[in-house]
Amino acid sequence: MKNKKPLKDRLALVTGASRGIGRAVALALAQAGAHVVIVARTIGALEELDDEIRTGGGKATLLQLDISKGDKIDQIGPTLFQRWGKLDIFVGNAGVLGPLSPLHHVTEDAWNQVIDVNLSANWRLIRTIDPLLKRSDAGRAVFVSSGASSGKYAYWGPYAVSKAGLEALVKTYAHELADTNVKVNLVNPGPTRTAMRAKAFPGEDPMKQPAPEELVPMFLELVSPDCDFSGRVVGFAEWKKHHASTDA
Numbered sequence: 001m002k003n004k005k006p007l008k009d010r011l012a013l014v015t016g017a018s019r020g021i022g023r024a025v026a027l028a029l030a031q032a033g034a035h036v037v038i039v040a041r042t043i044g045a046l047e048e049l050d051d052e053i054r055t056g057g058g059k060a061t062l063l064q065l066d067i068s069k070g071d072k073i074d075q076i077g078p079t080l081f082q083r084w085g086k087l088d089i090f091v092g093n094a095g096v097l098g099p100l101s102p103l104h105h106v107t108e109d110a111w112n113q114v115i116d117v118n119l120s121a122n123w124r125l126i127r128t129i130d131p132l133l134k135r136s137d138a139g140r141a142v143f144v145s146s147g148a149s150s151g152k153y154a155y156w157g158p159y160a161v162s163k164a165g166l167e168a169l170v171k172t173y174a175h176e177l178a179d180t181n182v183k184v185n186l187v188n189p190g191p192t193r194t195a196m197r198a199k200a201f202p203g204e205d206p207m208k209q210p211a212p213e214e215l216v217p218m219f220l221e222l223v224s225p226d227c228d229f230s231g232r233v234v235g236f237a238e239w240k241k242h243h244a245s246t247d248a
């Protein structure tokens, strides 16, 4: 029989929790009973989320961090280990869009920032949390990719490359975890009503895109101990279609 409250008392770490998709997922995890470590640079937004979580009777720990600062990431594993001894759930959501311009106009700084945040930070996070996920009875990680990873859009170069690299990184990690209790997957959210989407498509009516909250059930399913697959890219559109047909 399936556990009715599979996320209760589990320890979760969510990057990019100050707004958008990461905030919605972190809040939902807390509402489902998980203790959530919320990571971002904007401390005021983290404090607001913390208030909302506590008002609802949930538990959160704030971690103000720029994930492009590698040495700071390396401290996460030992810090979590000291306090909790394990990590059950990781959501690697933080991301930046970077410049939307021809490749030959991209500056070195802009290139490095997108690769550092969207790709290298996730490798460093894997490195520091891997032993902790393995100490959980059912470690689950979800990383947020994008349809741009296919490389089919002109002017999305750094972002597309970072997400393609992220997909290869997580699929490789899934193979390395084959004999463990840990499952790792990626999601492709599709267009979602957030600050990043508004930056990429300033002329668009934001209300035409789904709110981040609509993605939450997909994330909760993938971080649940019941998730039994690894190494996949789960697209929100396909996930929704599948659930519409199986739930009917």
Ligand code: NDP
Binding pocket: 015, 016, 017, 018, 019, 020, 021, 022, 039, 040, 041, 042, 043, 045, 065, 066, 067, 068, 093, 094, 095, 096, 117, 144, 145, 146, 147, 188, 189, 190, 191, 192, 193, 194, 195, 196, 197
């Ligand atoms: P937002 O811009 O709304 O949120 C991005 C989050 O990442 C913020 O919480 C931000 O926090 C955090 N972040 C950015 N840089 C850093 C950094 N250096 N250190 C720590 N945290 C950082 O974007 P979305 O919610 O839209 O995006 C979430 C994920 O979904 C991203 O990976 C994005 O690529 C992906 N995605 C989004 C789509 C969409 O349509 N919205 C479509 C496809 C994929 P802060 O600024 O406080 O540090």
